[in-house]
Amino acid sequence: xxxxxxxxxxxxxxxxxxxxxxxxxxxxxxxxxxxxxxxxxxxxxxxxxxxxxxxxxxxxxxxxxxxxxxxxxx
Numbered sequence: 001x002x003x004x005x006x007x008x009x010x011x012x013x014x015x016x017x018x019x020x021x022x023x024x025x026x027x028x029x030x031x032x033x034x035x036x037x038x039x040x041x042x043x044x045x046x047x048x049x050x051x052x053x054x055x056x057x058x059x060x061x062x063x064x065x066x067x068x069x070x071x072x073x074x
Contacts, residue, residue: 013043
């Protein structure tokens with residue numbers, strides 16, 4: 001999956017209810033026909049903020065520091 005900026009092509013935003021011109025194209029790379037979705041900057045920003053509220057990244061486990069702290073306590 002990749003997001004490309006549309007510079008030369010003028011197409012409408014694919015999201016329902018939006019009448020803006022698309023600024024970006026999301027290429028899903030699925031299926032025979034490609035499966036691209038064209039999206040304007042306003043919809044992309046709103047989608048980004050909604051994803052940020054629902055998807056919280058987990059911090060990586062750092063076993064090296066944990067072992068050092070256990071040894072220091074002993």
